[in-house]
Amino acid sequence: MPPRPLRPADPLRANRHATRMRGLEFPGARTGVDRILTARGGAVARGNRTGERRMLLRVTERGVYCEAGGFYVDPWMPVDRAVITHAHGDHARWGSRRYLCSREGERVLRTRMGPEANIRGVPYGEPVTVNGVRISLHPAGHILGSAQARIEHRGEVWVVSGDYKTEPDPTCTPFEPVRCHTFVTESTFGLPIYRWAPQAETWAEIRAWWRANREAGRVSILFGYSLGKAQRLLAGVMDGLEGPIYTHGAVETLNREYRESGIALPPTTHVGAAPRGTDWAGALVVAPPSAAGSPWLRRFGPASTAFASGWMRIRGARRRRSLDRGFVVSDHVDWPSLLAAVDATGASRVWVTHGYREPVVRWLREHGLEAHAIASRWEGEAEAEEAPPPDVVDGSANGSADEAASAESVDDALDGGTVADSAPVEGSFSADDGAALDFGAPGEGEP
Ligand SMILES: [Zn+2]
Ligand SMILES: [Zn+2]
Numbered sequence: 001m002p003p004r005p006l007r008p009a010d011p012l013r014a015n016r017h018a019t020r021m022r023g024l025e026f027p028g029a030r031t032g033v034d035r036i037l038t039a040r041g042g043a044v045a046r047g048n049r050t051g052e053r054r055m056l057l058r059v060t061e062r063g064v065y066c067e068a069g070g071f072y073v074d075p076w077m078p079v080d081r082a083v084i085t086h087a088h089g090d091h092a093r094w095g096s097r098r099y100l101c102s103r104e105g106e107r108v109l110r111t112r113m114g115p116e117a118n119i120r121g122v123p124y125g126e127p128v129t130v131n132g133v134r135i136s137l138h139p140a141g142h143i144l145g146s147a148q149a150r151i152e153h154r155g156e157v158w159v160v161s162g163d164y165k166t167e168p169d170p171t172c173t174p175f176e177p178v179r180c181h182t183f184v185t186e187s188t189f190g191l192p193i194y195r196w197a198p199q200a201e202t203w204a205e206i207r208a209w210w211r212a213n214r215e216a217g218r219v220s221i222l223f224g225y226s227l228g229k230a231q232r233l234l235a236g237v238m239d240g241l242e243g244p245i246y247t248h249g250a251v252e253t254l255n256r257e258y259r260e261s262g263i264a265l266p267p268t269t270h271v272g273a274a275p276r277g278t279d280w281a282g283a284l285v286v287a288p289p290s291a292a293g294s295p296w297l298r299r300f301g302p303a304s305t306a307f308a309s310g311w312m313r314i315r316g317a318r319r320r321r322s323l324d325r326g327f328v329v330s331d332h333v334d335w336p337s338l339l340a341a342v343d344a345t346g347a348s349r350v351w352v353t354h355g356y357r358e359p360v361v362r363w364l365r366e367h368g369l370e371a372h373a374i375a376s377r378w379e380g381e382a383e384a385e386e387a388p389p390p391d392v393v394d395g396s397a398n399g400s401a402d403e404a405a406s407a408e409s410v411d412d413a414l415d416g417g418t419v420a421d422s423a424p425v426e427g428s429f430s431a432d433d434g435a436a437l438d439f440g441a442p443g444e445g446e447p
Pocket of ligand 1: 088
């Protein structure tokens with residue numbers, strides 16, 4: 001059989017045509033793709049030798065596993081080698097022996113995992129070879145350091161995108177389309193009703209809400225996930241501050257990480273560090289969603305509450321949470337961007353994970369792609385996506401007791417129980433290791 005081209009002619013052409021007809025062509029796709037192909041010396045384009053469609057990854061009890069390389073991507077149970085797309089709790093779990101992540105995400109991941117964790121950060125695009133399998137990480141545009149894992153073995157290329165968005169975000173490196181044979185995509189907002197408005201409109205709405213509250217003598221309390229969303233919100237309102245900004249400890253800890261990583265954020269003050277008798281009226285308070293309805297909020301007096309989330313696209317979602325306002329801000333792709341991102345990879349096979357898997361699978365099949373709904377323990381924009389650093393969970397550091405009680409994700413706190421099992425070990429994912437170092441035989445760590 002002749003080598004299979006990276007972009008099989010018929011189905012993909014049909015798909016590209018279909019997306020173009022809908023005006024969904026992914027902007028800038030060519031540029032990113034060409035850059036990667038050049039950097040890779042065109043090796044991808046050869047396809048594999050047999051022309052067979054090999055399964056480079058499979059789902060096991062512990063997570064998505066690459067048998068040839070003996071590693072997992074975002075495993076949900078402790079394993080020997082874990083490639084991590086980003087530091088949210090459902091993707092980066094405690095207890096694995098070694099972690100590989102993007103250099104941009106290393107600081108945040110380390111905060112989450114603790115100083116003992118064996119973490120190696122590599123620059124975006126720089127390949128690491130493990131047991132003959134080539135791994136490289138490419139920007140996913142989701143939060144600081146988020147990456148798509150590109151996995152190549154004998155000409156077969158898979159990309160696991162983790163969580164991603166294609167909208168610009170000043171707090172992280174923009175999403176980069178990576179060509180592959182099989183693309184693993186989330187489907188958090190994989191329904192046609194989910195379409196994000198231009199961001200500038202949303203930031204203007206948030207500032208107008210803040211201004212109106214200030215004029216009415218109220219404090220504005222804005223809920224957003226403490227890792228990623230909160231910083232993006234802060235960067236979004238930075239150009240038109242209506243007053244001082246205060247933060248919940250979980251948010252402030254991550255603000256510090258972001259600033260140390262070179263991300264510009266407006267000045268913020270931890271609520272716990274504000275002097276007694278602070279008049280909160282007119283201020284903006286940024287806190288994790290789990291603080292909603294908690295005693296932590298009592299100190300602020302008259303307040304207007306709002307939640308920034310993709311779920312706010314649905315009216316009932318705000319009412320159910322008894323919030324005054326909902327702003328549609330998501331760090332995940334909306335429906336048109338998801339389809340365009342899939343298209344830009346040139347993949348002929350797509351694994352659809354966490355979210356509205358069936359509608360996305362159906363759409364892709366109708367447009368000539370091989371698509372499968374894959375069960376994973378990854379989550380989209382949910383409570384468990386939060387990654388409170390341990391010092392915030394136990395309230396021992398800069399958080400007060402009621403702040404700790406309001407820290408999100410009980411699940412994450414429970415996950416902390418596995419830390420004791422994870423003895424730090426020597427060795428790391430290294431560029432020159434091959435099968436030589438103590439990574440163990442492929443398959444080690446399998447149940
Ligand atoms: Zn995430
Ligand atoms: Zn996730």
